[in-house]
Amino acid sequence: MDSTNLPEHVRVLVVGAGFGGLAMAIKLDEAGERDFLVIERGPDVGGTWRDNTYPGAACDVPSQLYSYSFAPNPKWSRSFSPQPEIQAYIQEVAERSGTLDRFVFETNMDEAVWDEESHHWRVRTSAGEITAEVLVSAAGALSDPKAPDIEGFDSFEGEVFHSARWNHDHDLAGKRVAIIGTGASSIQIVPEIAPVVGHLDVYQRTAPWVIPRNDRDYTRLEKLAFKHVPKIQSVYRRAIYWGREMYVPAFTRQPKLALPAKKMALANIRKGISDPELRAKVTPDYQIGCKRILISNTWYPALDRDNVELVTGGITKVTPSGIVTKDGTERDVDVIIVATGFHTTDLPIAGQITGRGGVRLADHFAEHGMQAYKGTTVNGYPNLFFVVGPNTGLGHSSMVFMIESQADYITDAVSHLKTHGVVSAEPKPEIQKAFTDDLQKRMQRTVWSAGGCASWYLDDHGRNVTLWPRATFTFRRLLSSFDAESYELVANDDVRVQSVPRATDITSNDNPANVADHDKEEATA
Numbered sequence: 001m002d003s004t005n006l007p008e009h010v011r012v013l014v015v016g017a018g019f020g021g022l023a024m025a026i027k028l029d030e031a032g033e034r035d036f037l038v039i040e041r042g043p044d045v046g047g048t049w050r051d052n053t054y055p056g057a058a059c060d061v062p063s064q065l066y067s068y069s070f071a072p073n074p075k076w077s078r079s080f081s082p083q084p085e086i087q088a089y090i091q092e093v094a095e096r097s098g099t100l101d102r103f104v105f106e107t108n109m110d111e112a113v114w115d116e117e118s119h120h121w122r123v124r125t126s127a128g129e130i131t132a133e134v135l136v137s138a139a140g141a142l143s144d145p146k147a148p149d150i151e152g153f154d155s156f157e158g159e160v161f162h163s164a165r166w167n168h169d170h171d172l173a174g175k176r177v178a179i180i181g182t183g184a185s186s187i188q189i190v191p192e193i194a195p196v197v198g199h200l201d202v203y204q205r206t207a208p209w210v211i212p213r214n215d216r217d218y219t220r221l222e223k224l225a226f227k228h229v230p231k232i233q234s235v236y237r238r239a240i241y242w243g244r245e246m247y248v249p250a251f252t253r254q255p256k257l258a259l260p261a262k263k264m265a266l267a268n269i270r271k272g273i274s275d276p277e278l279r280a281k282v283t284p285d286y287q288i289g290c291k292r293i294l295i296s297n298t299w300y301p302a303l304d305r306d307n308v309e310l311v312t313g314g315i316t317k318v319t320p321s322g323i324v325t326k327d328g329t330e331r332d333v334d335v336i337i338v339a340t341g342f343h344t345t346d347l348p349i350a351g352q353i354t355g356r357g358g359v360r361l362a363d364h365f366a367e368h369g370m371q372a373y374k375g376t377t378v379n380g381y382p383n384l385f386f387v388v389g390p391n392t393g394l395g396h397s398s399m400v401f402m403i404e405s406q407a408d409y410i411t412d413a414v415s416h417l418k419t420h421g422v423v424s425a426e427p428k429p430e431i432q433k434a435f436t437d438d439l440q441k442r443m444q445r446t447v448w449s450a451g452g453c454a455s456w457y458l459d460d461h462g463r464n465v466t467l468w469p470r471a472t473f474t475f476r477r478l479l480s481s482f483d484a485e486s487y488e489l490v491a492n493d494d495v496r497v498q499s500v501p502r503a504t505d506i507t508s509n510d511n512p513a514n515v516a517d518h519d520k521e522e523a524t525a
């Protein structure tokens with residue numbers, strides 16, 4: 001759809017056209033809900049996979065699982081797909097879905113305000129105003145690059161760009177380059193650019209745990225099998241899903257179970273680096289799993305190169321020509337690559353959303369902590385749903401699995417509102433509180449909280465507001481249908497609706513029997 005022609009009103013407005021927004025469009029369409037619109041600030045579908053085009057960009061979760069369950073792709077060339085293949089996959093799924101006529105690109109959501117009189121969201125976009133009965137944020141958690149807060153950063157006179165906004169027009173050949181950060185992005189970039197640049201300084205604040213990457217090309221036979229015998233591909237997918245799910249107890253209950261991974265990571269260091277001093281510098285001093293475990297066979301050999309220096313002294317400032325560390329050394333460079341991650345614990349879109357009583361969601365989160373019932377809905381923000389909301393992130397498995405769970409739940413909610421004449425739905429405060437308290441209690445015993453590290457999983461108060469602390473199948477079960485009884489509902493005649501639980505609502509989180517069941521399953525999984 002052309003952005004100059006926005007309708008005045010839609011039933012469902014989805015913000016963002018990455019994996020999440022596209023899943024929403026497909027699920028709504030399948031459910032017969034045609035009155036929806038997806039607005040996207042970028043020029044295409046793909047979200048983070050459209051934006052992250054840095055050299056070496058690839059996914060750490062095998063593509064058989066990091067893809068929609070309803071759209072298997074027999075064309076994956078290898079187990080861990082590179083970014084161009086993932087982006088091409090998302091584009092192909094979007095085209096095949098027949099929903100692209102309801103996508104508007106290069107349109108930013110500037111502001112969304114809940115109108116209590118009309119029970120609509122009044123949304124101001126860069127292409128004009130629109131009202132919506134339901135607002136779905138599928139803006140993603142890794143969409144807004146975070147620049148480091150370093151003195152003098154803006155004074156640097158050379159080239160600077162963030163890993164997620166790679167400047168392909170700037171040739172790095174022979175240049176003196178600095179990269180700040182040693183996270184998932186940096187460890188993919190460094191091995192790619194080290195052979196090309198003149199000299200590379202890698203600024204490490206905290207060493208990551210890095211295990212080998214068991215990546216390989218699929219054989220011709222495998223590719224033929226994926227194409228002609230879909231069942232085989234689904235067996236691969238299931239095997240990967242359950243293999244990944246086995247990591248959950250190590251993260252959430254029994255850190256000792258991560259010992260084999262730690263041994264693999266230490267062997268990876270010994271194999272990749274010969275210099276004992278450098279080996280010591282890259283060996284983490286916190287529990288494995290506390291930060292995201294990274295996978296690479298090329299990171300350590302790249303650090304071991306003669307033209308690469310790992311700088312661990314800590315940055316004090318940036319000057320017009322280089323970077324100064326705590327010991328007073330200034331290293332001059334032509335280019336600074338910022339691989340310092342994203343705004344994850346403050347969800348930037350929250351700054352643009354104002355709910356009941358005129359309270360901005362960002363202020364609400366600042367006061368109460370970033371939290372949402374089932375990672376999806378927030379009391380005080382009627383008819384607002386998140387795909388990839390608070391505490392839905394994963395350290396071990398596919399976000400697409402979580403996205404599909406939420407897209408199904410939201411689609412069910414949208415249908416429920418329509419069939420029951422409900423104009424406003426928000427989680428009951430006590431239900432949201434019970435959900436959040438339970439989640440945070442579970443969080444305390446996880447390696448992310450007790451593993452002795454700082455990470456982007458934690459907010460300024462040390463609360464983990466990003467990760468899901470349980471099995472992913474539990475998340476799917478909890479979101480298997482819209483649990484209307486957990487919501488304050490207003491009918492179109494302004495009458496509060498007393499909803500009757502349906503048979504499918506028995507998986508509701510506030511049903512203690514179910515929580516116990518899920519615990520049992522997680523313990524045995």
Ligand code: NAP
Pocket residue numbers: 058059060061142148149150163180181182183184185186188203204205206292315339340341342454455456
């Ligand atoms: P990240 O994991 O948040 O890493 C940021 C890095 O920058 C960390 O090493 C951090 O150090 C460092 N840093 C931040 N501020 C700094 C400062 N002021 N001075 C020095 N160092 C600083 O970011 P990312 O690598 O972009 O990855 C973000 C997330 O994106 C990943 O966790 C993952 O979920 C996703 N991702 C996935 C893939 C994949 O699947 N292969 C690839 C890329 C990204 P500290 O550790 O000390 O904070």
